[in-house]
Amino acid sequence: MENKKTILDIHNFSVSFEQYGSGFKKTTLPVIHNLDITVHQGEMVAIVGSSGSGKSLLAHGILGIQPYNATLGGEIIYNGEVLTEERKKALRGSEIVLVPQGTSYLDPLMKVGPQVLKGKNDKKLKERLDKIFKGYNLRDNVYNLYPFELSGGMNRRIMVSTAMMAQPKLVVADEPTPGLHMEMAKKVMSHFRELADNGAGVLVITHDLEQAIEVADRIVVFYAGTTLEDADVKDFEKEETLRHPYTKALWRAMPKNGFKFIDGIQPYVKAMPEGCVFGPRCPHFTEECKCAIPYKNVKDGRVRCIKAEEN
Amino acid sequence: MILLIIAVSVASFVLISVSPIDPLQANIGQAALGSMSAEQIEKLQAYWGVGTPAYQRFFSWAADFFRGDMGISLLYRQPVADVIKVKLANSLYLMTIAWLISGIIGFIMGIIAGINKGRFIDKAIKGYSLLIASTPAFWLALVLLMVFAVWLQILPIGLSVPIGVEASGVTFADKIQHAILPAVTLSITGISNITLHTREKMIEIMESDYVLFSRARGESTYNIIKNHGIRNVMLPAITLQFGSISEIFGGSVLVEQIFSYPGLGQAAVTAGLGSDVPLLLGITVISAVFVFGGNLIANILYGIIDPRIRRGGKLS
Numbered sequence: 001m002e003n004k005k006t007i008l009d010i011h012n013f014s015v016s017f018e019q020y021g022s023g024f025k026k027t028t029l030p031v032i033h034n035l036d037i038t039v040h041q042g043e044m045v046a047i048v049g050s051s052g053s054g055k056s057l058l059a060h061g062i063l064g065i066q067p068y069n070a071t072l073g074g075e076i077i078y079n080g081e082v083l084t085e086e087r088k089k090a091l092r093g094s095e096i097v098l099v100p101q102g103t104s105y106l107d108p109l110m111k112v113g114p115q116v117l118k119g120k121n122d123k124k125l126k127e128r129l130d131k132i133f134k135g136y137n138l139r140d141n142v143y144n145l146y147p148f149e150l151s152g153g154m155n156r157r158i159m160v161s162t163a164m165m166a167q168p169k170l171v172v173a174d175e176p177t178p179g180l181h182m183e184m185a186k187k188v189m190s191h192f193r194e195l196a197d198n199g200a201g202v203l204v205i206t207h208d209l210e211q212a213i214e215v216a217d218r219i220v221v222f223y224a225g226t227t228l229e230d231a232d233v234k235d236f237e238k239e240e241t242l243r244h245p246y247t248k249a250l251w252r253a254m255p256k257n258g259f260k261f262i263d264g265i266q267p268y269v270k271a272m273p274e275g276c277v278f279g280p281r282c283p284h285f286t287e288e289c290k291c292a293i294p295y296k297n298v299k300d301g302r303v304r305c306i307k308a309e310e311n
Numbered sequence: 312m313i314l315l316i317i318a319v320s321v322a323s324f325v326l327i328s329v330s331p332i333d334p335l336q337a338n339i340g341q342a343a344l345g346s347m348s349a350e351q352i353e354k355l356q357a358y359w360g361v362g363t364p365a366y367q368r369f370f371s372w373a374a375d376f377f378r379g380d381m382g383i384s385l386l387y388r389q390p391v392a393d394v395i396k397v398k399l400a401n402s403l404y405l406m407t408i409a410w411l412i413s414g415i416i417g418f419i420m421g422i423i424a425g426i427n428k429g430r431f432i433d434k435a436i437k438g439y440s441l442l443i444a445s446t447p448a449f450w451l452a453l454v455l456l457m458v459f460a461v462w463l464q465i466l467p468i469g470l471s472v473p474i475g476v477e478a479s480g481v482t483f484a485d486k487i488q489h490a491i492l493p494a495v496t497l498s499i500t501g502i503s504n505i506t507l508h509t510r511e512k513m514i515e516i517m518e519s520d521y522v523l524f525s526r527a528r529g530e531s532t533y534n535i536i537k538n539h540g541i542r543n544v545m546l547p548a549i550t551l552q553f554g555s556i557s558e559i560f561g562g563s564v565l566v567e568q569i570f571s572y573p574g575l576g577q578a579a580v581t582a583g584l585g586s587d588v589p590l591l592l593g594i595t596v597i598s599a600v601f602v603f604g605g606n607l608i609a610n611i612l613y614g615i616i617d618p619r620i621r622r623g624g625k626l627s
Contacts, residue, residue: 060523060527063527065523065526065527089529090473091525091529092526092528092529093527093528093529093530094529097528098524098527098528100520100523100524100527101520102520104519104520104521105520105521105523105524106521106524107521107525107538107539107542107543108521108543108619109542109546109617109618109619110538111541112544115538118525118528118530118538119534119537119538138616146616146618146619146622147621148619162528166528186420198582
């Protein structure tokens with residue numbers, strides 16, 4: 001993995017919204033801040049975080065389809081070059097693809113076949129699509145059906161097909177599995193695994209840690225709009241190999257590891273704690289943590305905790 | 312639909328029954344009535360069925376109506392059916408033109424505004440629509456009349472054909488020329504409603520997840536509109552378009568009055584003011600048929616166009 005080329009390098013990324021509060025006071029809401037992620041060729045990275053932590057926004061930010069009132073900060077390097085808004089526009093749909101969250105991302109009034117082909121009537125493209133559909137166990141007649149005539153699982157496979165059509169170098173999958181039963185979810189995830197094995201960089205955004213551990217190469221833990229830890233999937237075998245107290249808490253919350261939860265809730269964007277975002281819930285929190293916490297390298301991974309030690 | 316029409320005819324019949332219209336007065340006139348003897352009045356009362364209960368009168372009217380006999384218009388001294396036929400022909404092409412123009416222009420303007428939400432073109436279209444929507448149709452008609460007929464004198468001031476020309480001498484161009492102002496008035500007032508609704512719907516579509524996804528897949532704005540925009544805005548537009556028939560009908564009453572255009576709207580006003588009950592009832596029912604018919608067509612078209620309705624039933 002180490003010698004593979006870096007396809008996506010997100011550094012100090014932020015997404016913020018300007019909001020008008022009471023009395024025309026303009027406030028800036030940094031929904032995502034200090035976010036760092038790298039994805040290599042042929043690698044599947046899972047971003048794991050709970051709902052409402054701004055994960056979808058990250059996906060949309062990479063594609064350049066964030067809401068018009070959002071401001072992006074930091075740096076995204078794609079394939080060795082800075083990914084500007086113009087470059088996003090040029091590359092999205094061809095080199096960089098998004099697999100969206102739910103069926104609402106398909107036009108309800110357009111047959112899925114033409115929809116995957118973007119309305120183009122091209123014989124060669126259609127043949128390719130037929131092959132992809134076949135690979136995903138979708139019958140031939142699916143081409144002429146509407147999204148409402150397909151099951152949730154089939155619609156997800158249709159959306160994965162849109163990614164396959166493009167032969168992408170980078171796949172961003174935004175919560176591709178909720179609402180699917182275990183079997184189906186595993187199957188959908190395996191499609192992404194295939195994409196990664198075929199050489200694409202895959203970034204899967206999910207809230208399902210267990211599932212992520214099963215298929216991904218690396219796990220990035222996302223909390224309150226920032227990345228707290230970047231760990232190899234192997235590190236999740238034992239609690240001791242993990243670096244951040246939040247990751248450890250997540251680990252302990254997994255059913256097979258005791259199902260133990262920690263108190264408190266994720267801080268709201270408007271009421272971010274001083275210093276470490278996890279501070280108020282952290283058992284090891286001290287005065288020293290009330291400062292800007294660097295993202296430092298610890299044991300082949302990265303962690304945003306000043307207490308994490310190399311040992 | 313049939314039930315609705317029955318309901319409309321019952322309602323209008325009840326309203327007319329309780330209104331202080333006296334058939335004798337309406338037909339013979341106050342002065343003549345005063346000079347008549349009591350026997351004469353009694354005879355006439357019996358002829359017009361003054362003493363008969365309302366429900367009996369309704370059933371005899373409805374039974375005749377069902378057979379195609381709508382009665383004799385008191386003012387025109389002709390069968391109601393004939394009067395309506397002539398007036399409807401006049402009105403219908405006026406209303407059809409207005410309906411098509413307002414529908415097509417409103418639809419296009421709504422889409423343009425919706426796509427460019429917040430930009431200058433959107434603000435201009437929205438401003439125009441709001442302005443027109445709050446302008447009374449009759450006032451607009453008067454303004455147009457003043458500008459084009461009085462000041463510029465390029466269009467006739469009223470009526471559907473030139474004055475003092477024999478019916479055989481009226482050319483098609485004459486008819487068109489006379490229909491321009493009323494049709495334009497009706498169109499202009501109709502456009503704003505359709506534009507505003509289409510715009511609203513278009514904005515909703517442009518903010519939808521599937522448009523976002525199309526954008527993420529690198530589709531151009533033009534492609535998005537072609538593939539998803541028009542497809543999705545079509546359904547509400549059709550409902551709106553056929554629903555707007557009632558508005559065009561309502562608007563035509565005022566507009567025809569102002570342009571002295573001898574159409575159904577004007578006939579309705581005349582019938583109402585002149586206590587011409589058979590004509591008024593006839594017009595009410597025929598208008599109801601058109602309005603309900605429009606809604607019915609919209610419903611049927613929905614089933615044909617929307618695959619969720621068309622194919623939803625088959626898959627179970």
